Amino acid sequence: MNNRVISSQTLNNQTLPDIAAQSAPARQALDWVGMCNIDIPLLIEGQRTAGKVDAGVSLDDETARGIHMSRLYLALQRLAQTPLSPALLKAVLAEFLTSHSGLSQRASLRISLDWMIQREALVSDLSGWRSYPVTIDAYLDADGLKLELGVTLTYSSTCPCSAALARQLIQQRFADEFINTPIFHEQIHNWLGSTDGIVATPHSQRSTAHIQLRLHEQTTDFAVLAVIDRAEKALGTAVQTAVKRADEQAFALRNGQNLMFCEDAARRLDMTLREQPGSAAVKLKVVHAESLHAHDAVAESSWNWD
Template identity: 60%
Template structure:
């Protein structure tokens, strides 16, 4: 008895001839290599279905095309090869290919003063698209930082001044008395409020860039903000962090402007879209600012 060929239902003619912008798979679990690490990633892969008469695409061909991610470090040329492979396996069906890789990048961060260090996870998305030979790659990174409200700091200073007048208005001053007062809760009666905040950076690479400068992007942004959240700390590090917050008082508007100016200095960026969110400790809502350049 002759073996029957397996039916290919996807190759059938669609009863409703209509092209589709994106067809593929989301949430594919894969290992990837980056920064000398093997990381767990969630991958979305797809192509356009430009032949409206075709019932579907070949999903398995997309999946097989992703296997290279397990064996080669992530780079821009590798992303382009994967997208070229998607289109080569869908000739006459698709003109565009898409790839989105989500993962946490682990970076070891030193403490501010002490010899301690710890790991910090940065949520990252790499997005690549190929359409009629037009190819672009986007790097999306989320990073946390601390923001101390300038208005709250000014109000706290005023209360401390008023308390100083109350305690020393009719007294002669001595160095020892003032020093003791400054180190007491009786003197420092108010402190400004601060909150953990998040910057969402969506950046597009210039054509010709081959590497994925994620560490450079994160380092540059954290340096511009000045108050990146810490990992392992001793008391000296915590004090240094308090100093950093005091020297970098920020509304969300300030943070967005700092990041805008900092990102424009990166020569490999073609444009960016950024958003900062300050998770208010004063209010039940968040403060948000948005900025973009050549987007």
């Protein structure tokens, strides 16, 4: 048998088959067709980071077999070349639709990344890095551009009920210790600093806030750092990185001054995020991973979210 080598010139002179251009075996439109977890380097607010992108369009032509995924992939390369902005995402989505004229009427993408921030300790000169999961969702159709920013942050929460119960036990121990006994300032001071005095402590837990903001279409940036800073300031107990004993003591003070149920945390975040510049709607969920129970305490809130 003779084996004939097919040259690249021979291939170039042929029309390659385009199966996607064939008619669909069943006539039906599809809500979304695309790709997920595409690796893309990003530059956002001056920070270089690696991101994952989901990109797709609607398939509104019921007779079409499929979309042109390579066209979406090529359009996404603009994200690696230009600082990320709402205007850039709108341009990329518009290119999605232009490259699928007659096939698609809606385009969307989701960007997922870890936002790194160097945080200083509360008192000492130490610092360390914190990672915040961030998502950016963008949608484009005949009604215009829709943008959503998602941020997840971690904080500490101390239960107000547990704190009150601990104080009651300390008061009772104090009454038992010094009943009908004249006491002086130094005695009280020493007693409060002993394990005999502080017989109970409230329970605290690492907690998580999942925040979503719908941004105004005319917004010019995502303000990721500003959103994180605003949320952590409202809570008052963001988890720390490198600490010395003085920082740990300052953190204990913050927890004592910011006792909160999950409901309290949700209300704090809701109120402050409504005032975030560029925010048109808010949706959030807080999760307190209980140290008392084997289950979590959860609260959700929304404003202007339809």
